[in-house]
Amino acid sequence: xxxxxxxxxxxxREATGTAAEAAETAAATAADLFxxxxxxxxxxxAFSGAMVAINDEMVDWTSPLADGDQxxxxxxxxxx
Amino acid sequence: MNEFTIxxxxxxxxxxxxxxxxxxxxxxxxxxxxxxxxxEGRAVMHLAYEVYAPxxxxxxxxxxxxxxxxxxxxxxxxxxxxxxLAMAEPAVVVGVSSAHRDxxxxxxxxxxxxxxxxxxxxxxxYYADGTAEWVNCRHCATSHSHAKTLPEIKAQTP
Numbered sequence: 001x002x003x004x005x006x007x008x009x010x011x012x013r014e015a016t017g018t019a020a021e022a023a024e025t026a027a028a029t030a031a032d033l034f035x036x037x038x039x040x041x042x043x044x045x046a047f048s049g050a051m052v053a054i055n056d057e058m059v060d061w062t063s064p065l066a067d068g069d070q071x072x073x074x075x076x077x078x079x080x
Numbered sequence: 081m082n083e084f085t086i087x088x089x090x091x092x093x094x095x096x097x098x099x100x101x102x103x104x105x106x107x108x109x110x111x112x113x114x115x116x117x118x119x120e121g122r123a124v125m126h127l128a129y130e131v132y133a134p135x136x137x138x139x140x141x142x143x144x145x146x147x148x149x150x151x152x153x154x155x156x157x158x159x160x161x162x163x164x165l166a167m168a169e170p171a172v173v174v175g176v177s178s179a180h181r182d183x184x185x186x187x188x189x190x191x192x193x194x195x196x197x198x199x200x201x202x203x204x205x206y207y208a209d210g211t212a213e214w215v216n217c218r219h220c221a222t223s224h225s226h227a228k229t230l231p232e233i234k235a236q237t238p
Contacts, residue, residue, distance in 0.1 A: 010130050010202035011214040047217060051200070056134050058198075072132070072200075076216035079129070079136075079160060079201030080113045080172050080192060 001026055002067040006037065011075040012050075015043040030054065031061040033071060049076035083157045084140030086133050091159050091170045100177040102154050107181040109188040113172040115165050119215070123208035129171065131162040132200040143194040151187035153178035158191060160201060 007020045016037075027033035030052045038044045052061055053072040065071065093112070100108050117124050144156045158174045165171055174191045178184040195201075203215040 009132055009200065010204070011217045014214075049216065053135055053200070056138070058135070058139065072135075074132070074200050075202065075214065077197070077199060077201055078203040078215040079199045080196040 005070045007072045012073050016041040030063050047076050083144050085159050086131050086162050087159050088163050091173050100175045102177045105154050105177040107184040108177045109184040110175040111188050111192050112170045115169050117167050124205045127205045128164050129162045130202045136199045139199050147187045147191050152183040153187045
């Protein structure tokens with residue numbers, strides 16, 4: 001099992017009711033971790049256009065997770 | 081010096097324009113994105129931008145560097161607001177100076193498009209009927225899709 005920190009932003013923070021939480025997970029990838037989080041948070045939806053960053057680097061959803069990672073889930077962005 | 085900045089204050093447009101001054105340039109293109117009082121048929125009263133600054137700054141600088149590599153321009157800068165904004169305030173400003181106008185127009189367009197699609201910035205609109213919504217989250221199934229988007233994911237049963 002890996003220990004990671006999950007951070008939520010904007011609509012995701014409102015859906016989960018928290019800005020950050022610790023998770024112990026067997027998830028291999030960022031996408032797997034998100035799927036796990038969907039069972040923990042019933043309001044959470046897998047928006048197309050959502051993005052993920054690990055340790056402040058934008059990454060693909062298939063990126064592997066390592067122990068101690070900080071995983072940032074971004075709902076679809078709307079700058080400008 | 082940082083060319084991409086996040087600001088909690090009203091953007092100083094004359095100062096921004098002055099920062100692009102360059103005697104070798106014959107063209108300057110500045111794009112201003114304004115707070116609009118309507119969206120998809122709904123009256124918008126005000127809005128708020130949430131910005132994840134550590135990554136927005138890094139990705140913003142990357143976009144400006146890309147523009148400097150792709151187009152024959154001398155300078156590229158941008159400022160994005162965060163926090164509460166009033167009607168008609170500039171929410172974002174992009175400025176490019178170059179020897180000739182074509183490169184400046186193209187680079188400016190490139191930068192604002194990439195800012196909209198790549199920066200971790202979210203806009204919440206507050207409507208006249210008292211409701212509020214995060215933009216792009218109402219019609220997510222049909223929203224812009226990018227290379228790093230989430231694949232189809234189904235909730236796992238624990």
